[in-house]
Amino acid sequence: MTDIAKVTLERQRWLAVLAHAERGAIEQHAALLAEYSFEWLRAPEIGLTMVRARIGGEGDRFNLGEATVTRCAVRHQPARGAATAGIGYLLGRDPARCAWVARFDALLQVAALHELLEREVIEPLRAATARKRAQQRAHTATSSVRFYALQSELAT
Amino acid sequence: MSAVLSSLADVPAGFASPAQASQSVFRSVLDAVSRPGRVMQLDAQMLAGMVAPVALQGRVGRAMAALWLTLLDAETTLGLGGALATPQAAAFCRFHTGVRVAANPLDAAFVAWRHEELMPSFWEQTNPGTDEQPQTGSTLMVEVATLATEREAHAPSDGAVPTHALRLRGPGIEHEHRLHIGGPTRALWERRIAQQRDLPCGLDLILCCGERIAAIPRSTRVVLD
Numbered sequence: 001m002t003d004i005a006k007v008t009l010e011r012q013r014w015l016a017v018l019a020h021a022e023r024g025a026i027e028q029h030a031a032l033l034a035e036y037s038f039e040w041l042r043a044p045e046i047g048l049t050m051v052r053a054r055i056g057g058e059g060d061r062f063n064l065g066e067a068t069v070t071r072c073a074v075r076h077q078p079a080r081g082a083a084t085a086g087i088g089y090l091l092g093r094d095p096a097r098c099a100w101v102a103r104f105d106a107l108l109q110v111a112a113l114h115e116l117l118e119r120e121v122i123e124p125l126r127a128a129t130a131r132k133r134a135q136q137r138a139h140t141a142t143s144s145v146r147f148y149a150l151q152s153e154l155a156t
Numbered sequence: 157m158s159a160v161l162s163s164l165a166d167v168p169a170g171f172a173s174p175a176q177a178s179q180s181v182f183r184s185v186l187d188a189v190s191r192p193g194r195v196m197q198l199d200a201q202m203l204a205g206m207v208a209p210v211a212l213q214g215r216v217g218r219a220m221a222a223l224w225l226t227l228l229d230a231e232t233t234l235g236l237g238g239a240l241a242t243p244q245a246a247a248f249c250r251f252h253t254g255v256r257v258a259a260n261p262l263d264a265a266f267v268a269w270r271h272e273e274l275m276p277s278f279w280e281q282t283n284p285g286t287d288e289q290p291q292t293g294s295t296l297m298v299e300v301a302t303l304a305t306e307r308e309a310h311a312p313s314d315g316a317v318p319t320h321a322l323r324l325r326g327p328g329i330e331h332e333h334r335l336h337i338g339g340p341t342r343a344l345w346e347r348r349i350a351q352q353r354d355l356p357c358g359l360d361l362i363l364c365c366g367e368r369i370a371a372i373p374r375s376t377r378v379v380l381d
Contacts, residue, residue, distance in 0.1 A: 024233070041167060043174070075165055085164035 014108055014122050018101040019090055021125040022132070026100050029121045033103045041073035041085060044095035067091055070098040076106035083110040163247065170225050170252040174204030181226040185362065188371040193333025195305050195370045198222055203367065209248045215239055215270055216299045217366040220250075221299055227266060230254035233340045235261025235294075238273030249346045276347040282359055284374075290356035293374065302338030302366035305379030309336040320345055321381040324372065334381070335370060337363060342380065349378050 018026065037118060046068060053064040070090045078084045086106025088098040105114050171177035174299065177199075184196040198219050208221040228234055234244055234255045246257045258264035262281045269278070274296070285293030301317040309321070319338040325331075349376075351358050358374030372378065 040172075041164070041169060070257065073164065075169075083165040085167070087164070 011105075011109070014118070015087075015089075015101070015105060017122050017126045017129065018088075018104055020129050022128070023094065023097055025128050026097060026104075026120055026126055029125075030100050032117075032121070033100065033107075036076060036103070036107060037044045038074040038076050038103055038106065041075050043073070044072040044088075044093070044098045046070050047094050055086055068093055072098045072102050074099070074102045078112070080112070080135075081110065087091075116140070134144050145153070160162050164251070166244065167247050168207040168209050168244075168253045170206055170248075171202065173202075173251075174225070175223070177202040178226045179205075181222045184369065185223065185226065185371070188369050189328075189360070189361065189373050191328045192326070192372050192376045193305070193329055193335050195303055195308070195335075195368050198367050198369065200367065209244045212240060212242065212245055216268070217368075219364040219367045219369050220268060220297060220299050222367075223362065223364065223369070224255075225252055225293075228253040228255040231255075232256075232266060233258045233264040235264030235267035237261045237267055237269040237278070239270060240268050245374045250282070251347070257297055264294065265292075266295050266297060269299070273300055273343060274298055274340065276343045279344060279347045279351075279359065284351065284354060284357040284359055287357065288359075293357055293359055295360045295362065297362045297364060298340065299352070299364050300339035300379055301365070302336070302346075303363055303370055304336040306334040306336070309334075318342065322372075323379040323381060324376050325379075326376040328373075329376070333348055335372075345378065345380050348372075349380065352377060 030118045048066045048068045050065045053060050054061055068091070068116045070093055071088060072095070073085060075083055084106045086109070087101040088100075088102035088105065090098050090101060104117065107122065108117050108122075149154050178328060179198045180202040184198055188196045203222055205217050206218060206221060208216060208218050212221075224234070226376070228249060230253070232255060234249055236242070241261070249257060252312050261267050262278065263283070267282060279296075280282045282296065283292065283293060283294050286307055302319060317338045319336055320342060321342070322335045322337060324333045324335060348359075348361070355374060361372040362375050363370045363372070
């Protein structure tokens with residue numbers, strides 16, 4: 001994989017973790033941001049976006065519906081090195097949370113801070129989200145019904 | 157990180173408070189266009205914090221950059237003429253407004269030029285609209301060297317830049333206004349005057365100088381002094 005592709009994939013991963021993190025969880029880490037300075041590229045704005053999906057997960061595209069999205073972009077100038085830009089795109093209306101996501105994104109791109117933030121922020125958030133999802137899955141599974149007499153439509 | 161990812165970090169900041177600033181600038185543009193011949197000073201407080209693209213400092217003033225942020229959106233096209241056609245200027249406009257930057261500036265709905273690069277032939281080739289849809293005619297935003305009303309035009313021109321006194325009459329002007337514009341050549345003004353007979357087709361002109369603007373819409377009758 002080329003350097004750019006690897007870097008992009010990594011960034012997508014941490015942005016996904018940040019975007020899916022619960023408000024309470026990310027708020028706890030937000031105190032870390034206070035010691036760094038940021039400049040708005042785009043102050044948080046709330047708008048609508050059209051969500052598109054594919055029929056059956058792999059067929060034709062169609063418009064699923066409109067979703068409210070909050071977005072913002074910040075710039076951070078580290079003590080050494082080039083300036084980095086962080087973006088936050090979240091479902092729902094939450095300018096403060098969006099700002100935290102964008103700021104963490106900007107800091108995670110700074111080589112000197114990357115390791116620390118991955119360890120202290122991203123890993124705990126990822127673990128917390130995974131735990132919550134596992135709980136939900138377990139809870140849903142208790143109500144699952146299997147029809148032994150009927151053939152499944154999907155050839156799995 | 158890589159050059160591709162850091163390009164967002166290079167985009168210059170737009171308005172500090174976009175909603176208020178764009179309304180203030182739009183109001184100034186509206187006043188300038190509806191009262192041709194008046195020179196409007198853009199509100200300095202609204203422009204504060206906005207950084208005109210670094211690649212263009214010296215080539216355009218903050219009024220031009222403020223116009224871009226105010227008048228452009230995802231439903232229109234922008235043409236950057238001559239030396240203004242830098243990737244950074246295009247990135248600035250695309251990021252803050254969502255506008256599409258046209259590959260050929262002459263095809264766009266809004267076209268920005270520096271006065272030295274706006275040749276009379278470019279004026280001819282820019283879309284003036286049709287008789288059925290005159291409103292589709294383009295708007296030119298031109299950065300000029302000096303812009304002064306009759307009252308302000310005391311300082312003698314330094315001669316390096318051609319200055320012309322235009323007499324303006326028509327809608328929005330009670331009797332007559334005189335505007336002293338340094339930069340565009342006589343040939344350009346003659347082209348504009350010749351296009352008068354094509355009304356309602358024609359190009360609307362917004363002149364920018366530093367942080368001031370004036371406008372000469374197509375409905376104004378222009379006479380060179």
